[in-house]
Amino acid sequence: MYIIKLDAIGSTNAYLKELTLTSIPQDYTVVVSEHQTNGRGQMGTKWETEAGKNLTVSVFKKISKLNIQEQFYISMCVSLAITETLRKFQIKQLRIKWPNDILSANKKICGILIENIIKNNYMVGSIIGIGLNINQKFFNDLSQASSLSLLTGIIYSKEEILSEILKQIQFYFDLLESGKKSFIKNKYENQLFRMNKPSTFKLNNDETLSGIIKGIDNVGKLIIWTEDEIFRTFDLKEIKLLY
Template sequence: MQNNTFSGLFVGHNLITLNEVDSTNTFLKDAVSKSTPLLDGTVILAEKQFAGRGQAENSWQSEPGKNLTFSILLNPFFLPVDRQFELNKAISIALNDVLKKYFPHSAFIKWPNDLYISNKKVGGMLIENIVQGNKIRHAIIGIGLNVNQVDFPANLKNITSLKQELHQDYHLIGLLGEICSSVEARYLQLKAGSFIKINEEYQHQLYLRDEWAPFKFDGKIQSGKIIGITEIGQLILETEDETRIFNNKEIEFLN
């Protein structure tokens, strides 16, 4: 359905709300694969998502009606496949821009796809790209944000929500509008070629950047300091002996 309450140019103007779905990313991927005509910036919002996915097939658990679980369709045909992490950086900054309105000194981007408030996870995202030639034809951006949920499964550690931190309820659609406007602004910045500025902001907002902290890699716990991200999205870690580069799942944060 059309939604004209969002202030941006296109992200969120076509908002499709589902009562229940396995995964908004899967729903959107299926629609795109069947050539369903969907506008650039279409948002699929789920009241209940029973098989939400995180990075590298991690599950995303969310209490129905309390949080934001949605996917955005973008068509970044201007972006070569070998620069796909630029989109990850732009969307991460966009989400953190919103969180910084509420947590100006404690909102961070945890590499590669999580959103943190101090030392606790408040959200995350999963970007799935559909490639045509050497360009990205469609990007399906799944986002989960803990908003009004305060009870979490005991096995989930270091997790929080906006309400748990600030002790008040938030209007989900209003917050979704803020996120869509922020995503659109950063996406247009990326489209305009502002790669250097986006990279600088992303690196500056990294969780544990330039801080010595414990990590687990090579089968043991070691001390390291994040000093940056490579062009293709690998983590650069300074250890006591050398500088190392890691892909996702090759290193575990222990904070």
């Protein structure tokens, strides 16, 4: 494992992506920064973080045994690695909000940005960006955000948490590479936020939809049993859970 530590960077994901333009980095190359000035979330959203308080890290993982249609397994592995890590630090009520936000007590504490590298229709690697709120105390107007310290009153060691996250990421990717896809998918679905509970969603045309999350399909789309008793699947850009 090769770890690059930076004081400040626009985006750890962008830093790793630039490295891949010349050659494929070493497996489990890690970039961690004390301050990220231009962090990104899903669908181009901005990830804001207070300097020195949180974990902003990106990991390069070589991918050789997944086809393009199976790339959501990467997201599942990382989500499970984060929740497993946080359980070891006694964080309660952990859930994965599809596709890969990590919640505790309905508050978002971690965001994950997966950027896969595909060449000649084959996956060769994945850049895994993780923003974990650890010791930050104030989130301005972000009412649904929280941090480990706010949840428990404890000041945490970022290095200790990063070490455990990297350990768990390796564990889950080892499972994936050994063919344990059904195990990973079942464990992911068992931790989905609002699984099997009546919920309200907003569609990309601004209409609302009532239904029950029943899991994900084989490519990671969300399966919802609607009030019309019809199973429908949705991609990330098509639906948003309201909570």
